[in-house]
Amino acid sequence: MLVFRSEEHVNRWCEMRGLDRGAVFTPEQLWALAKPWHGKRLDRGWKRFTPAEAEGVFAGAGLTGPFWHL
Numbered sequence: 001m002l003v004f005r006s007e008e009h010v011n012r013w014c015e016m017r018g019l020d021r022g023a024v025f026t027p028e029q030l031w032a033l034a035k036p037w038h039g040k041r042l043d044r045g046w047k048r049f050t051p052a053e054a055e056g057v058f059a060g061a062g063l064t065g066p067f068w069h070l
Contacts, residue, residue, distance in 0.1 A: 023067040032061035
């Protein structure tokens with residue numbers, strides 16, 4: 001994960017390296033994703049999310065679109 005100052009910074013960074021732009025999200029969305037994604041991993045009996053469950057976690061953080069489909 002990389003942190004950028006602005007959308008323009010993301011675009012410039014990708015252009016300079018000849019890379020396609022990937023997913024971009026805000027710190028608030030990152031926190032909304034991190035809480036359910038990592039919150040119970042140390043619990044006894046924790047199980048990995050199914051693809052459908054993972055997409056639900058992504059959507060709950062406002063992360064939608066083709067990049068987030070598994």
